Amino acid sequence: MPYVSNTDAERAEMFSAIGVDNMNELWKAAGVTTPPPELDRFPAGKSEFEVTRFITDLSNRNRYGLVSFLGMGYYDHMIPAAVDAIVSQYDFATAYTPYQAEASQGTLQAIFEYQSMICRLTGMDVSNASMYDGGTALFEAVMMAVRVTGRRRAVVSGAGPAIFRRMLRGYCRNLDVELVEVDPSLCGSRPEALLEAAGDSSACVVVQYPNVFGTLENWSDFNAVLAGRKVLSICSAYPTALALARTPGEMGFDIVTGEGQCLGIPLSFGGPYLGFMAVREKLMRKMPGRLVGRAKDASGRDGFVLTIQSREQHIRRQKATSNICSNENLCALRALVYLSCIGKQGFVDVARRAADNAVRLREALLAIPGVEPVTLGSFFNEFVVKLPVDASEVIGRLIDRGFAAGFPLGRYYDGRDNQLLVAVTEKRTVGEIKRFAAEMEEVLK
Amino acid sequence: MKLIFETGVPGRRGSSLPAVAADSRCGIAADLMRSQAAELPEVSELDAVRHFTALARMNYSVDGGFYPLGSCTMKYNPKFHEKLAALSGFAELHPLLPQLRHGGALTQGALEVIFETQRLLSELTGFSEFTMQPMAGAHGELTGVMIIAAYHRHRGDSARRVMLIPDAAHGTNPASASMAGFEIKEVATDADGNVDLDDLASKLGPDVAGFMLTCPNTLGLFDPHVEKIVEMVHAAGALAYCDGANFNAIMGRVRPGDVGFDVMHLNLHKSFSTPHGGGGPGSGPVGVREDLRMFLPVSRVMKRSDGTYALSYQGDESIGYVAPFYGNFGVIVKAYAYLLTLGRDGVTRVGENAVINANYVLAKLRDAYPPKYPRHCMHECVLSAAGMAAAHGVHALDVSKALIDRGIHPPTMYFPMIVPEALMVEPTETESKDTLDEFIAAMLDIAKQAETSPESLHAAPVTAPVGRLDETAAARKPELKF
Numbered sequence: 001m002p003y004v005s006n007t008d009a010e011r012a013e014m015f016s017a018i019g020v021d022n023m024n025e026l027w028k029a030a031g032v033t034t035p036p037p038e039l040d041r042f043p044a045g046k047s048e049f050e051v052t053r054f055i056t057d058l059s060n061r062n063r064y065g066l067v068s069f070l071g072m073g074y075y076d077h078m079i080p081a082a083v084d085a086i087v088s089q090y091d092f093a094t095a096y097t098p099y100q101a102e103a104s105q106g107t108l109q110a111i112f113e114y115q116s117m118i119c120r121l122t123g124m125d126v127s128n129a130s131m132y133d134g135g136t137a138l139f140e141a142v143m144m145a146v147r148v149t150g151r152r153r154a155v156v157s158g159a160g161p162a163i164f165r166r167m168l169r170g171y172c173r174n175l176d177v178e179l180v181e182v183d184p185s186l187c188g189s190r191p192e193a194l195l196e197a198a199g200d201s202s203a204c205v206v207v208q209y210p211n212v213f214g215t216l217e218n219w220s221d222f223n224a225v226l227a228g229r230k231v232l233s234i235c236s237a238y239p240t241a242l243a244l245a246r247t248p249g250e251m252g253f254d255i256v257t258g259e260g261q262c263l264g265i266p267l268s269f270g271g272p273y274l275g276f277m278a279v280r281e282k283l284m285r286k287m288p289g290r291l292v293g294r295a296k297d298a299s300g301r302d303g304f305v306l307t308i309q310s311r312e313q314h315i316r317r318q319k320a321t322s323n324i325c326s327n328e329n330l331c332a333l334r335a336l337v338y339l340s341c342i343g344k345q346g347f348v349d350v351a352r353r354a355a356d357n358a359v360r361l362r363e364a365l366l367a368i369p370g371v372e373p374v375t376l377g378s379f380f381n382e383f384v385v386k387l388p389v390d391a392s393e394v395i396g397r398l399i400d401r402g403f404a405a406g407f408p409l410g411r412y413y414d415g416r417d418n419q420l421l422v423a424v425t426e427k428r429t430v431g432e433i434k435r436f437a438a439e440m441e442e443v444l445k
Numbered sequence: 446m447k448l449i450f451e452t453g454v455p456g457r458r459g460s461s462l463p464a465v466a467a468d469s470r471c472g473i474a475a476d477l478m479r480s481q482a483a484e485l486p487e488v489s490e491l492d493a494v495r496h497f498t499a500l501a502r503m504n505y506s507v508d509g510g511f512y513p514l515g516s517c518t519m520k521y522n523p524k525f526h527e528k529l530a531a532l533s534g535f536a537e538l539h540p541l542l543p544q545l546r547h548g549g550a551l552t553q554g555a556l557e558v559i560f561e562t563q564r565l566l567s568e569l570t571g572f573s574e575f576t577m578q579p580m581a582g583a584h585g586e587l588t589g590v591m592i593i594a595a596y597h598r599h600r601g602d603s604a605r606r607v608m609l610i611p612d613a614a615h616g617t618n619p620a621s622a623s624m625a626g627f628e629i630k631e632v633a634t635d636a637d638g639n640v641d642l643d644d645l646a647s648k649l650g651p652d653v654a655g656f657m658l659t660c661p662n663t664l665g666l667f668d669p670h671v672e673k674i675v676e677m678v679h680a681a682g683a684l685a686y687c688d689g690a691n692f693n694a695i696m697g698r699v700r701p702g703d704v705g706f707d708v709m710h711l712n713l714h715k716s717f718s719t720p721h722g723g724g725g726p727g728s729g730p731v732g733v734r735e736d737l738r739m740f741l742p743v744s745r746v747m748k749r750s751d752g753t754y755a756l757s758y759q760g761d762e763s764i765g766y767v768a769p770f771y772g773n774f775g776v777i778v779k780a781y782a783y784l785l786t787l788g789r790d791g792v793t794r795v796g797e798n799a800v801i802n803a804n805y806v807l808a809k810l811r812d813a814y815p816p817k818y819p820r821h822c823m824h825e826c827v828l829s830a831a832g833m834a835a836a837h838g839v840h841a842l843d844v845s846k847a848l849i850d851r852g853i854h855p856p857t858m859y860f861p862m863i864v865p866e867a868l869m870v871e872p873t874e875t876e877s878k879d880t881l882d883e884f885i886a887a888m889l890d891i892a893k894q895a896e897t898s899p900e901s902l903h904a905a906p907v908t909a910p911v912g913r914l915d916e917t918a919a920a921r922k923p924e925l926k927f
Contacts, residue, residue, distance in 0.1 A: 002523075002786055002787065002791060003520070003521055003523065003718070003786075003787075003791075003795075003874070003875050004794050004795070004798045004874050004875065005798075005874075005875060005876060005877035005878070005880075006798055006801065006802075006877060006878055010877070010878045011798075011801060013878070014801050014802075014804075014805040014878060015801070017805055017808045017809065018801070018804045018805060018807075018808045018821075019808065023797050023801070026800060026801065026804060026821065027698065027800075029821040030666075030667050030800065030804070030820075030821040030822065030823055031666070031667040031668070031669040031820075031821075032667050032695070032698060032699060032823075033669070034672075034699060034703070034704070036697075036698055036793075037571065037697075037698075037699070037700045037703060039568060039569070039697065039789040039792070039793070040789075041568050042565065042568045042569065042788065042789040042792070043785065043788055043789065044788045044789060044790070045785070045786055045787050045788025045789070045790060045791045046785055046786060046788065047786070048523070048525050048786065051525075051529075051782050051785045051786050052525055052528070052529065052782075054785070055529045055532075055558070055778065055781070055782055055785075056529070056532060056534075057554075058534075058554035058555075058557055058558055059529075059532040059533070059534025059535050059554055059555075060534050060554065061534070061553045061554030061557075062534045062535070062538050062551065062552050062553070062554045062555050063542070063550075063551035063552070064533055064534050064535075064537040064538050065537075068539060070539050070541055070542070070545075072541060073769075074539060074540060074541065076537075076539070078462070078463075080459075080460035080461075080490070082460060082490050082493065082494055084531070085494070086493070086494060086497045086498070086501075088527060089497075089498065089501040090501075090506055090507075090508035090509070091501035091502060091504040091505075091506045091508070091509060092497075092500075092501050092504065092506075092722070092723055093506070093522075093527075093720045093722055093723075094506040094507040094508045094509075094519075094522055094720045094721065095504045095505060095506040095507075095721065095722075095723045096512065096514055096517050096519060096721045096723070096724070097517075097721070097723065097724035098723065098724065099514075099857075100505075100845065100849065100854065100855050101911070101914050101916075102846065102849055102906050102909035102910070102911055102912065102913065102914070103504070103505040103849050103854055103855070103906075103909060104503075104504055104505065104723070105446075105500075105503040105504070105909075105910045105911060106500035106501050106502065106503035106504035107500075107504055107723035107724070109446065109448070109500055109503070110497070110500055110723075112448070112925075112926070112927070113448055113449050113450070113927070115925055115926050116448075116450065116926040116927045117485065119926045120483045120484050120485065121483050121485075125926075126925050126926070127925075127926065129724070130725070132580040132581060132584060132725075132726075132768075133580065133768065133769055134769070135766075135768070135769050136580070136584070136768075143624075163766065163769045164769070166765060166766045167765070167766045167767065167768075167769065169765060169766075170591070170742070170764055170765025170766050170767060171591075171624075171767075173591075173594075173764070173765070174591060174594045174625045174626035175624075175625075175626045176626070216473055216474075216477050218476060218477055242479070242483070243479070243482070243483065244471065244473055244478060244479055245473055245477055245478065245479055246476075246477050246478060246479055246480070247479060250479075250480065259769075266531075266536040266537065266775075267536070267537060267538060267539050267540065268530075268535060268536050268538065268774055268775040269535060269538040269539075269540050269552065269555045269770070269771065269774040269775075270540035270768070270769065270770025270771045270772065270773075270774050271540075271580060271726070271768070271769075271770065271771075271772060271773040271774050271775065271776075272580070272725075272726030272773040272774075272775050272776055273769075284923065284925070290724070291923070291925055292925070293919045293920070293923045293924055293925050294919065294924040295914035295915050295916060295918065295919035296914065296915055296918070297911045297912035297913055297914050297915070298912055298913065298915075299912060301911050301912065302911075303910070303911035303914045304914075305914045305916050305919050307916065307919045307920045307923055307925075308920050308923060309920070310920075312616075313583070313615075313616035313617050313619075313620035314615075314616040314617075314860075315616065316616070316620075317616045317619040317620060317629075318619035318620055318622065318623040318629040319623075320616065320620045320623075322620065322624070323583040323584075323586065323587055323617050323620035323621040323623070323624050324581070324583055324584075325581065325582065325583045325615075325616075325617050326581040326582060326583065326714065326721070326724060326725040326726075326727040327581070327724055327725045328580075328722075328725045328726045329722050329723045329724035329725045329726075330720075330722030330723060330725065330726060331722075331725070331726055333722075333723070336449075337493065337497055339485050339486070340449050340459065340485070340486045340488060340493045340496070340497075341459045341460040341490055341493050342459055342460055342462070342485075343457075343458060343459035343460075343485055343486055343487055343488065344482055344483065344484065344485040344486065344487050345458060345482070345487075346458060346459055346460065346462050347482075347483065347485055348482050349462055349465050350462060352465045352469050352471065353462075353463065353465050353466075353469070355469070355470070355471040355472060355473065356465065356466055356469035356470055356471065358472055359470040359471065359472050360470075362472070377474070378472060378473045378474045378477045379472040379473070380472065380473060383472075392545070392546040393546065395545050395546055396545065396546035396547050399545065399547070399548075399551070404539065404542065404545070407541055407544075407545075408545070408546075411544060426462075426463065
């Protein structure tokens, strides 16, 4: 039997030590008396070789070789092989949550370094040890704002994350929290409308940076107004953009969350990913999730421990700041290792290459007759163009030619059926961009 | 050990990257550019590999040794699962592909993995349908109680604001129910370690939405009244939620759906052998009985009559999105491989051997560490150092740290909170009798040391990279970054 160590002879010895004759007696002694279930619709077991062949065949039934311009929060970035090699080391991968600090210093120091890295990236003071994904991190940020301010209204920009907004709606449905969504402009948020909706009795305002249309907006003045009203400002940010773009910390945000998939984590059909959260120091003790801090032992040696645990569910139960227990630790480690391997200048170079590709791609697409710009102003590696025909249909035709052309905004926004959201990373070459633009022109003819 | 930020020198470069064009441009206006580059490490790839390998060596892990951490099910994680999850056909698959026109055809293999895992879990637990979206156990709990809320809302019953939870439950239960807007009331545990039926009866009423029960319970015991409990809950108009954190004990032996539970979550990173990763990623799929399917989160993976798979976003009654996509897919692939390898005989052997191993440890250690509830356990046994603490001043904490010096990861300590000086031991089915005998010998040795030189145990561990750390000082003046 795979993965069970005891032989029949050992089982017999153990039954005797336990004081029963067989398994049936042991079940009965333990209080289990219902008849065992028929598992006749459950298949018979197969060998490692057979299962490998079967599942490998399934993987080959997915269309994964497309030249990708598809993003919308999840990007096809390069991942150095060293990241996989380091993170798959079994002392990282097969350890549990570091409850026993002395036996978990590797994980604990790595989390401390990860927290430091997120703070440096976002320009914030305190990062937790990770959340499930960017969407749940954003929900937790909104709930933190509700707790801190004692106010029940959250205002969300319609130029904010399309999928995360749907998650927020679901989560807030059972809670006494009023979610107000403010429609976007053509390619951005409407700050005046957001301020009006927020008034001076809202818990928070949520925006995305860059926004869902790829536009980078300057929130500095906006956040100053919110601060005057004691409304917390929350930003869902794209970490790779932060290699070049002004940090949320510099713009005065109170809480920064986001999806960290771009930091060395494969797309993997939707997960596991990495939610991150960083806050101003004044919010530290209101944060959800684990925190690792530095500590000393009796002989003065430095080490790391889980800290400020009185916020957490295993101590505070229903009064905890969150129910989160398992987070996405190994993905946080991936992000840390990725950023370490790529390094200070490498991260900037990755972003510059992506930004340069985006400028080229935009020019190439806008040179096609009938294609018009939608995203105006600053953008990083993603932007919207308006096609002369339905974007979904164009995407369908380009898949046949080997390209994932982008995402049709009409799926999430009424009246934008012809708008295509296009993303490009450092992985794409000038040749691929040219070929893509040429194929697009063909398809649109 | 130095931090990665204290390693390397200015200007040192890491992994090799494609060049940036000399005439590269950028669409970000000057006023939105970062004032200075983020202070990331400046190390070579070799520096990074050495640094993180040194960190890994400071960890205990299942591959490194016995890890009997109670309620965490630290079983062996088969190696070929990792290869499968990393296949290009999975790892390079963008989650938005199926949302493109005719996109479902692009991801048939991935959708089949999800659908078939849902089906196998349904078979194993007796539920009608599973969602794979929840990304951890607690996330599954939240999803489950949101389904309970949606059920009562659908019935037009707005009075049910209370969730009943046993006092021995994991902290995630009350925290999850609270995040779904419920008020929490605790149900007591009786003298035998079961749900106190009188207390439960007194708290059930028209204000109760549900009862969350871990099965087997957090004391590692199977509540012989579980069917009666479910009946009582139903009679009061509430739903019965099964926390599947301890499902390993009953895998192949008891199906919670057959018992009458309405909703349950499983932990793929516990019972289904996906690695814990030092605290995640996990996966917490949720199963429901037939008439609750309409409340499951969207999207749902469906199988069409022609044998192809599709995503459905339909359903006005659905609780909506709990995850951005389809759950922690990479984790699901590993659990699917595990289920296929075990097959129907294998799953039964998991539960059996988990229970045998725990009872064997209990039989050998019950004299030295007398349990509060002295009866046969399921997959884990909750021992106690209460006697040792009273007689010699040696606490569960001291025993745990002494185990580290003997090369063994400690059990879960001080949980459940209703057991003084608790030491919760979960061996799992993958451990051999030899390993258990070594553990038992270590525990008996510590018990003897507690009698002969108790003070020496207060100094443990002495072989770890650090000694006991001052957590109080760390929490008072937190240093959370460099």
